Amino acid sequence: MMLEVKNVYISYKKTGNRFKKEKLNVINGVSFSIRAGECVGLVGESGSGKSTLSRLILGIEKADQGSILIEGKEVSNWIKANKGQMSVVFQDYTSSANPRYKVSDVIGELLHAFGKKEGIKDKVESLIEKVGLPLSIASRYPHELSGGQLQRVCIARAISANPKLLVLDEAISSLDVSTQSQIMELIYNLKDSMNMTILFIAHDLQAVTHLCDRVMFLQNGQIIEQVASSNLSEVQNEYAQRLLHSVIQFNA
Numbered sequence: 001m002m003l004e005v006k007n008v009y010i011s012y013k014k015t016g017n018r019f020k021k022e023k024l025n026v027i028n029g030v031s032f033s034i035r036a037g038e039c040v041g042l043v044g045e046s047g048s049g050k051s052t053l054s055r056l057i058l059g060i061e062k063a064d065q066g067s068i069l070i071e072g073k074e075v076s077n078w079i080k081a082n083k084g085q086m087s088v089v090f091q092d093y094t095s096s097a098n099p100r101y102k103v104s105d106v107i108g109e110l111l112h113a114f115g116k117k118e119g120i121k122d123k124v125e126s127l128i129e130k131v132g133l134p135l136s137i138a139s140r141y142p143h144e145l146s147g148g149q150l151q152r153v154c155i156a157r158a159i160s161a162n163p164k165l166l167v168l169d170e171a172i173s174s175l176d177v178s179t180q181s182q183i184m185e186l187i188y189n190l191k192d193s194m195n196m197t198i199l200f201i202a203h204d205l206q207a208v209t210h211l212c213d214r215v216m217f218l219q220n221g222q223i224i225e226q227v228a229s230s231n232l233s234e235v236q237n238e239y240a241q242r243l244l245h246s247v248i249q250f251n252a
């Protein structure tokens with residue numbers, strides 16, 4: 001298995017009341033696994049715990065209980081042994097790219113940090129082409145790009161070290177509809193050509209089912225249902241059905 005999440009819990013202290021020690025249970029016993037090469041979607045309404053779960057998987061936070069294994073190893077150990085092999089694209093592309101870096105340095109960041117030092121310039125140029133940008137963009141700064149262009153830059157950086165596992169957390173959500181579909185197309189093509197395992201987190205169920213083999217529904221920090229994208233009509237859970245129907249109504 002590429003990724004195994006086993007009975008994971010995390011809670012945060014509720015802020016605002018310093019006398020009561022109330023806890024907010026954000027992830028409540030989540031278990032799932034993803035095979036190598038699989039592309040899995042995670043959907044759920046705002047606040048259901050999607051980003052928290054992605055931070056746990058990325059090793060940015062530690063679970064209170066349970067375990068997260070990547071290729072059979074505990075996540076922080078795996079990361080140490082596989083530098084740059086798990087990467088992430090966030091929704092907020094503007095704060096994801098260092099404003100003082102030129103585009104070529106943003107894209108080359110992981111290569112400089114983890115990779116061989118020679119050949120970085122060529123590698124960066126091929127990444128720029130791979131994500132459908134003109135080479136002339138290399139010497140520009142992030143604020144000189146459109147949102148869609150900057151998100152392509154973030155994607156180029158994320159795939160620079162040939163990650164085994166790529167997490168996309170609302171990576172298309174801040175873009176306008178036509179740019180969203182272009183970026184979806186890019187991710188779709190990269191998925192086919194790069195043999196990555198992908199966890200695709202999104203509000204947009206339609207985007208998820210277009211891209212992913214399987215969809216997991218998260219509600220109040222629990223996976224309430226999982227279904228193959230080809231079997232969406234078999235969804236049993238009421239909440240998951242509601243998410244599905246909201247898409248259908250939107251299209252009608």
Ligand SMILES: Nc1ncnc2c1ncn2[C@@H]1O[C@H](COP(=O)(O)OP(=O)(O)OP(=O)(O)O)[C@@H](O)[C@H]1O
Binds near residue numbers: 044048049051053
């Ligand atoms: N570090 C933290 N401290 C306290 N509460 C937190 C923290 N991180 C997340 N939360 C809370 O956990 C809950 C889940 O947040 P999370 O960001 O995981 O949701 P989400 O599903 O990603 O939502 P969205 O779709 O809006 O991105 C929210 O109620 C949030 O306020």
Ligand SMILES: [Mg+2]
Binds near residue numbers: 052170
């Ligand atoms: Mg989120």
